[in-house]
Amino acid sequence: MSVKAAVPLKKRIRHAIADETLIAAVKKTTDRLESGKLSSSAALGNWEQWREQGSRIRSHVVEHLDYYLGQLIDNVKKRGGHVHIADSAQEAVRIFLQIAKEKEAKSVLKSKSMVSEEVHLNKALEDIGVKVVESDLGEYIIQLFGEAPSHIIVPAIHKNRHQIADKFSEISGEKISQDTPTLTAFARQQLRKEFLEADIGVSGCNFAIAESGSVVMFTNEGNGRMITTLPPVHVAFMGMERLLPSFEDLETFVNLLPRSATGQKITTYVSVINGARHEGDLDGAQEFHLIIVDNGRSNILGDEEFQEVLNCIRCGACLNVCPVYRHIGGHAYGDVYPGPIGAVITPLLRDDMEEWGDLPYASSLCGACTEACPVKIPLHDMLVHLRARKVKLGLTPGWERMAFKAWSGTFAKAGRYRLSMKAAQLMIPFLAKEGFIEKGPLNMMGWTHARHFPSPAKKTFREEWGRIQQDLRSGEGDSTGGEGGDCHE
Incomplete structure (x- = not known):
């Protein structure tokens, strides 16, 4: 049950x-x-x-x-x-x-x-x-x-x-x-x-x-x-x-x-x-x-991705180093076992990813828990595997699935990518304030609620790189082979 x-x-x-x-x-x-x-x-x-x-x-x-x-x-x-x-x-x-x-x-x-x-x-x-x-x-x-x-x-x-x-x-x-x-x-x-x-x-x-x-x-x-x-x-x-x-x-x-x-x-x-x-x-x-x-x-038992979690000796060391646990305590995890070990073992013991599948997201994936574990349980890897399992089960929100489909389609074609970057640049003046986005749109608000998001550069890396390449080509055409020639040894 x-x-x-x-x-x-x-x-x-x-x-x-x-x-x-x-x-x-x-x-x-x-x-x-x-x-x-x-x-x-x-x-x-x-x-x-x-x-x-x-x-x-x-x-x-x-x-x-x-x-x-x-x-x-x-x-x-x-x-x-x-x-x-x-x-x-x-x-x-x-x-x-x-x-x-x-x-x-x-x-x-x-x-x-x-x-x-x-x-x-x-x-x-x-x-x-x-x-x-x-x-x-x-x-x-x-x-x-x-x-x-x-x-x-x-x-x-x-x-x-x-x-x-x-x-x-x-x-x-x-x-x-x-x-x-x-x-x-x-x-x-x-x-x-x-x-x-x-x-x-x-x-x-x-x-x-x-x-x-x-x-x-x-x-x-x-x-x-x-x-x-x-x-x-x-x-x-x-x-x-x-x-x-x-x-x-x-x-x-x-x-x-x-x-x-x-x-x-x-x-x-x-x-x-x-x-x-x-x-x-x-x-x-x-x-x-x-x-x-x-x-x-x-x-x-027998699950190659998660069997090692049964090695746990319940020392709590992973809790003490986890930046998420240190900011929210144990009750926020909603069940008996808190912290990184709880985020892994609760969905597995309960065998209910629909109810408990959010717990693996209560992690920065910094790897401190794995480093602290006295029996070397790869907890941060398991957190990633559980997130992947939730995706495979189709339990992620509809908007999230649509967003990643849109991202995949956009980044699959160079023209679509360039168009999306242009659109983002047009949006920046309405969102950014003194170099930071303080209140992001849609689900970005979850991030900007607690921190400022750096405003994207006015020009993309590709645009800057194209300009640099063009400048280099122009410079090569004007070169007389004088100073600096020896750098081509």
């Missing part, structure tokens, strides 16, 4: 650009994250070799996904865990709700999980009256605002401390200071009781290790470990491609992921979960469930 965007992309973009607080907050944080990445990756040394190794490992896994999934499932079951395969978002939610019903769960506490956001788990739980609380600080903040994440790593990137303090003050009924220690202390106080009362803990899965059946989580807050040990039931959501063959391969991503995501040399916690609590264990959930989600991923 295709998910529809609430409002058109251009309207979402205009709304975002008008929000000066959002733009300032996003720019400040992305600057910090990118600066940290550059510093920590340089300190590691041989960064390009690490990227190449990460790309090789992820490509190998995706190419042999059926084998490693089978190995993972067998090993999770050997450790006493329960494995569920969900073909769609609806199936993933149905599986979880069945678990919650069997356990008579009244409250669910979540760690950060983009896949649970992808399947819209929170809304499904709220609809049946089950209390669901986000325990990651950023996720907790945006849940209070009733919003979706706007960044893969920093969900509340678009909020500043003043807005957060006002929201916390509204909840507490008293004035909460805007300093960071006070804000985090308030959130910790509010969430502490939730950890003790939760019936089910939900987590994501950065990587699953096929050889051992382990789930690995990279976190900077203690909430991830509390969620996987305190509630009696732990349910992990995992995108079907998030596999590594062995712990030896994990070493590469322990170095790549934190540096690319937050600029850290290593995250505060790297947690390895091996199913439910066993005899002799000091902690751990009494029951473990792993929900492996397809939701469109298998449709990308």
Whole structure:
């Protein structure tokens, strides 16, 4: 089932650009994250070799996904865990709700999980009256605002401390200071009781290790470990491609992921979960469930143009360098995954170019995303391929198809080209002002709304070149072979 965007992309973009607080907050944080990445990756040394190794490992896994999934499932079951395969978002939610019903769960506490956001788990739980609380600080903040994440790593990137303090003050009924220690202390106080009362803990899965059946989580807050040990039931959501063959391969991503995501040399916690609590264990959930989600991923397998997008490790590095994301934030993309990775993967996962085919145009095609990607996904190439796919499907606007047909017909004949240039020159005095076109006609207004378009030269290059050639010929006729003759050696 295709998910529809609430409002058109251009309207979402205009709304975002008008929000000066959002733009300032996003720019400040992305600057910090990118600066940290550059510093920590340089300190590691041989960064390009690490990227190449990460790309090789992820490509190998995706190419042999059926084998490693089978190995993972067998090993999770050997450790006493329960494995569920969900073909769609609806199936993933149905599986979880069945678990919650069997356990008579009244409250669910979540760690950060983009896949649970992808399947819209929170809304499904709220609809049946089950209390669901986000325990990651950023996720907790945006849940209070009733919003979706706007960044893969920093969900509340678009909020500043003043807005957060006002929201916390509204909840507490008293004035909460805007300093960071006070804000985090308030959130910790509010969430502490939730950890003790939760019936089910939900987590994501950065990587699953096929050889051992382990789930690995990279976190900077203690909430991830509390969620996987305190509630009696732990349910992990995992995108079907998030596999590594062995712990030896994990070493590469322990170095790549934190540096690319937050600029850290290593995250505060790297947690390895091996199913439910066993005899002799000091902690751990009494029951473990792993929900492996397809939701469109298998449709990308075998696609030569796009299969590499499944190599993504969800670090968010492409967002931090993207000039479009930095000006509009994450919500303008209309779905769970923002930025360049979202512009590529959303149309593919949704399998709906008619609804989501505009996203690949939310890019300058500068290539910064590809350069930043720690596993070398050619995102800017994929954006071009998606644009081409939209054209082939006949989903571009009628005026655009007519315009390109007219352009093709005009440039096919020299006489038509010259005539069009003459017509353009006649139009310039009505459009240009002091060397710039400030308000372009028709769809050119989209460009000139935010910037000035340089006025074309009064004479075309061909006209100038013809004059230069004529001057040269005239000069050659008058030449006496004097000075300058030696230049013809």
